[in-house]
Amino acid sequence: MIFLWLGRFFIIFSMIFMLIGIIGLFRFKDFYLRILISAKIETVGLLAMLIGLIILSGVSFASLKILLIGLVLMFTNPLASHAIARSARVNGYLSPWEKIDD
Amino acid sequence: MINRGAIKNICLFTLIWILLNEKLNGFVVLSGIFFSVISLYFTDKVLLGKSYSQLFHIPFTTILAYLIYLIFQIFKSGLTAIPKVIKGDCRVKIVDYHTPLNSQLAISLLANAITLTPGTITIEKKGNILSILCFDDEEITDDPELTTTFSKYEQILGSLKS
Amino acid sequence: MNFLELVLCGIAIYTVFSIIRVLLGPSIWDRLLCLNVVSAKIIMAIVLLSVISNQDYLLDIALIYAFLGFLGTVLIARFIEKRGD
Amino acid sequence: MMNNSRSEIISTMTGLFYPYILLLGFYVILNGHISPGGGFQGGAVLASVFISRYLVDPEKCVRIKILQTAEKLLFLAIILFAVLIGISKVMIFNSLTPVVYLIIMNSLIGIKVCCGLTIIFFRYVFYEGGI
Amino acid sequence: MTEKIFLIGLIILAIFAVNTRHLRRAIIYLGIFSLVSSLVYLFYGSPDVAIAEAVIGSTITTVLFLVSFKKSRVFIIYYANADFNSSDSRKTIKARGQILKSIEKFLIDHEFEPQLIMTTKSYELILASEVFDLLVYQDNAQLLITGPDEYHLDGIETFLKDKSFKDLEICFGRCVEYEEFRS
Numbered sequence: 001m002i003f004l005w006l007g008r009f010f011i012i013f014s015m016i017f018m019l020i021g022i023i024g025l026f027r028f029k030d031f032y033l034r035i036l037i038s039a040k041i042e043t044v045g046l047l048a049m050l051i052g053l054i055i056l057s058g059v060s061f062a063s064l065k066i067l068l069i070g071l072v073l074m075f076t077n078p079l080a081s082h083a084i085a086r087s088a089r090v091n092g093y094l095s096p097w098e099k100i101d102d
Numbered sequence: 103m104i105n106r107g108a109i110k111n112i113c114l115f116t117l118i119w120i121l122l123n124e125k126l127n128g129f130v131v132l133s134g135i136f137f138s139v140i141s142l143y144f145t146d147k148v149l150l151g152k153s154y155s156q157l158f159h160i161p162f163t164t165i166l167a168y169l170i171y172l173i174f175q176i177f178k179s180g181l182t183a184i185p186k187v188i189k190g191d192c193r194v195k196i197v198d199y200h201t202p203l204n205s206q207l208a209i210s211l212l213a214n215a216i217t218l219t220p221g222t223i224t225i226e227k228k229g230n231i232l233s234i235l236c237f238d239d240e241e242i243t244d245d246p247e248l249t250t251t252f253s254k255y256e257q258i259l260g261s262l263k264s
Numbered sequence: 265m266n267f268l269e270l271v272l273c274g275i276a277i278y279t280v281f282s283i284i285r286v287l288l289g290p291s292i293w294d295r296l297l298c299l300n301v302v303s304a305k306i307i308m309a310i311v312l313l314s315v316i317s318n319q320d321y322l323l324d325i326a327l328i329y330a331f332l333g334f335l336g337t338v339l340i341a342r343f344i345e346k347r348g349d
Numbered sequence: 350m351m352n353n354s355r356s357e358i359i360s361t362m363t364g365l366f367y368p369y370i371l372l373l374g375f376y377v378i379l380n381g382h383i384s385p386g387g388g389f390q391g392g393a394v395l396a397s398v399f400i401s402r403y404l405v406d407p408e409k410c411v412r413i414k415i416l417q418t419a420e421k422l423l424f425l426a427i428i429l430f431a432v433l434i435g436i437s438k439v440m441i442f443n444s445l446t447p448v449v450y451l452i453i454m455n456s457l458i459g460i461k462v463c464c465g466l467t468i469i470f471f472r473y474v475f476y477e478g479g480i
Numbered sequence: 481m482t483e484k485i486f487l488i489g490l491i492i493l494a495i496f497a498v499n500t501r502h503l504r505r506a507i508i509y510l511g512i513f514s515l516v517s518s519l520v521y522l523f524y525g526s527p528d529v530a531i532a533e534a535v536i537g538s539t540i541t542t543v544l545f546l547v548s549f550k551k552s553r554v555f556i557i558y559y560a561n562a563d564f565n566s567s568d569s570r571k572t573i574k575a576r577g578q579i580l581k582s583i584e585k586f587l588i589d590h591e592f593e594p595q596l597i598m599t600t601k602s603y604e605l606i607l608a609s610e611v612f613d614l615l616v617y618q619d620n621a622q623l624l625i626t627g628p629d630e631y632h633l634d635g636i637e638t639f640l641k642d643k644s645f646k647d648l649e650i651c652f653g654r655c656v657e658y659e660e661f662r663s
Contacts, residue, residue, distance in 0.1 A: 008267065011268075011271055015271065015274055017180065018275075018278055019278070020184055020187050021187075021301075022278055022281050022282065023187060024187040025281075025282070025285050025298070025301070026281075026285065027187065027190045028190070030194075031291060031293055031294055031297070032194050032235065033192055033194060034294065034297060035223065035293075035297050036194065036220075036221060036222075036223060036235060036236075036237075037183050037186060037187060037192075037220060037221065038187070038301075039297055039300065039301055040180075040183070040218075040219070040220035040221070040223075041180055041183060041184075041187070041220055042301050042304055043176070043218065043220075043304070044176055044177065044180035044220060046304050046307070046308060047173065047176065048177075049308050049311075049312075050308075050311065053311060053312070053315055056315065057315055061121065061124040061125075061320070062124075062314070062315075062320045062323065064121055065121060065122075065124075065320070065323045065327070066311060066323065068118070068121060068327065069307070069311065069323065069326050069327055069330050071169075072327070072330040072331060072369075073304075073307070073330050074169070074172070074218065075214065075362065075365070075366075076330060076331065076333070076334045076366075077218070077300075077304070077334070078213075078214045078215075078217035078218045079214070079334050079338065079358070079359055079362055079363075080300050080333075080334040080337040080338060081217055081223065081297075081300060082213070082217050082223065082224055082225075082356065082358055082359070083334075083337060083338040083341040083342070083356065083359060084293060084296050084297055084300065084337065084341050085223050085225055085235065086225050086226060086341070086345070086356055087293065087296075087341040087342065087344055087345035088291075088293040088345075089225050089226070090345045091344065091345050091346070093291060093293060111368075115368060115369075115372055118369070118372060119372060119376070122324075122372070122373070122376045123376070123380070124320060133379075137372060137375045138368075138372070140371075140375075141367075141368045141371035141372055141375070142368055144371060145367045145368050145371065149364075149367050149398065149402050150364060150367065154364075154367070154368065157364065158364070158365055206357075206361055207361060210357075210358050210361040210362050213358050214358070214362065224358065226356075227356070227357045227358050228357075269482070272482050273481060273482050273485075276482045276485040276486060277485065279485075279486070279489065279516070280485060280488075280489050283489050283492065283493065283512065286508070286509070286512060287492070287496055292504055292505065292508070295505060295508045296508060299508055299511055299512055299515075302512050302515060302516075303515055306515050306516065306518075306519050309519055310519065310522065313522060313523075321384040321385055321527060322522060322527060324376075324377070324384070324385070324386065324531070325385075325518070325522070325527060325530055325531055325534055327373065328373065328377075328394065328531060328534050328535060329534055329538070331366060331369065331370055331373060332370070332394070332397050332534070332535060332538050332539060333538055335397065335400060335401055335404075335538060335539050335542075336511055336538040336539060336542040338359060338404060339400075339404075339542055339543060339546060340507065340508065340511070340542065340546070342355075342404075343546050343550075344504065377531070385527035385528045385530075385531055386528070386531055387528065389532060390528070390531040390532050390535060393532065393535040393536055393539075393540070394535055396540070397535060397539045397540075400539050400540075400543065466540060469540070469544075470540065470543060473543060473544060473547045474543070474547065477547055477551070478547065478550055478551065
């Protein structure tokens with residue numbers, strides 16, 4: 001019973017995090033701020049959701065597989081965001097805060 | 103070619119093979135060892151051209167401590183980033199960070215951890231200098247919190263050889 | 265309606281909002297960033313679907329996405345970095 | 350600004366995933382008869398290892414001639430195997446159980462698809478101008 | 481209920497991918513299309529197709545689109561401003577956006593792929609060091625459009641003549657020197 005509510009707590013927590021990430025995607029006017037905060041808060045939501053599902057499904061091969069998915073995502077997801085941020089920076093995409101500084 | 107690192111890696115791959123198959127009997131274990139040897143050999147000879155076990159030699163305790171500290175740090179800085187979303191406006195700057203680590207793999211793992219935490223992203227790695235995109239707060243000038251976090255990662259990853 | 269089904273429905277709505285950001289996004293990097301966000305959402309939806317319907321084999325597809333999903337993003341990012349929007 | 354075109358972090362970390370992607374491909378091929386997947390899907394997973402190797406060192410090419418020969422031989426082997434099984438079914442009843450037949454057929458198809466998709470990828474990238 | 485939301489998203493993405501003028505955006509739209517469609521395959525009970533869509537859609541088709549997209553004829557437009565920090569009037573900015581947009585429309589109609597690069601370099605430096613097909617140079621309310629290729633410049637001139645931009649003064653130069661344009 002306690003595990004059921006603990007899992008549900010984690011899932012609701014992740015849904016709140018993702019909602020804040022989506023709000024941030026629409027609220028910020030600058031690409032660098034979006035990738036810095038919103039996209040990363042989405043990752044927090046993803047990990048919390050996977051932890052909640054592991055707690056809900058108990059000890060079995062399926063929950064171990066979900067754990068494996070989480071581990072893999074922790075290594076591959078930063079590579080993708082690093083590639084995007086680096087590509088924008090190398091190309092010289094300027095954001096408003098830099099135009100003011102120059 | 104046969105050394106302790108390769109045997110450790112083969113054990114790990116067999117474990118993952120059993121996990122993928124979702125059952126545990128003699129046939130699965132034998133086929134797991136067979137395919138682990140094949141994929142390790144193929145990686146060494148064709149894909150990498152070097153020894154996988156020497157290139158990616160990570161002790162188990164290191165990776166465990168790294169992951170636990172990383173998850174803790176992700177949730178912590180995720181909570182601190184929420185007010186910034188609600189406020190809706192921030193300024194961003196790029197700082198250069200010089201790490202004392204000298205292994206290629208350790209620096210990459212450090213950069214991965216930095217990227218995964220909300221609020222900081224690694225943009226470029228040149229040697230052991232990392233360019234990091236982070237907030238530009240007026241109150242905090244020297245980022246002491248950021249530096250202590252990074253030095254904790256470096257303490258964990260310091261056992262990796264180059 | 266079950267609790268997990270409600271969560272799945274919520275993720276679907278979030279996905280639609282991310283797609284709207286993809287269609288609006290001013291620069292091409294905004295669109296690429298939202299591709300990353302949508303792919304995370306889809307992985308989550310697949311794992312939820314497998315837990316709801318008790319079919320373990322659906323997790324293989326999520327695993328394949330987790331391993332190979334970043335390849336497409338990295339290739340597109342690499343292509344764009346020389347040529348701009 | 351920053352001039353060199355490839356990132357060191359990506360080229361270091363992608364090497365970590367090679368054996369895992371290979372294991373996943375073998376798993377999808379071998380369990381094609383009881384779970385979703387099979388020859389084509391597993392072969393595509395195996396071929397994506399070569400695509401991720403392109404991220405690590407873009408100059409290194411595979412020998413396409415060898416892959417082409419292997420693909421042709423495997424195509425012949427698939428047809429010959431099916432014909433031989435058909436003949437032996439007529440001559441001797443139930444010489445081979447269906448499970449073994451399916452596994453051998455799936456793995457032949459998987460390696461053939463892997464060769465084919467790898468040839469397509471390297472052909473496009475190295476002879477048509479690259480990315 | 482849930483799958484209907486994803487189906488509506490698929491239709492929207494397909495319409496945008498077909499109708500967009502920029503091919504780079506179409507590649508990204510198709511990437512999301514393949515992601516969502518693989519989930520929809522799962523809802524209707526065909527995991528086999530979903531795995532194939534996941535692998536092929538995320539890796540191979542992306543490479544094929546990118547390589548074939550590189551073969552399209554790219555037309556490089558450089559845009560530079562005389563003083564970068566100048567706060568132009570609202571009308572000027574709007575008119576400049578309209579001009580750039582109509583040049584892009586002209587190029588797409590003639591089967592080119594426009595590529596707009598905004599720089600902060602000076603006029604002489606761009607002429608000396610960069611490779612370009614069209615250079616748009618703005619000095620307050622004056623606009624100089626020049627380029628090495630005579631043929632397309634004539635086409636753009638006749639195309640822009642029909643439309644009237646009242647807030648900007650457009651000047652076409654074949655090999656105009658910077659001082660002549662200033663005086």
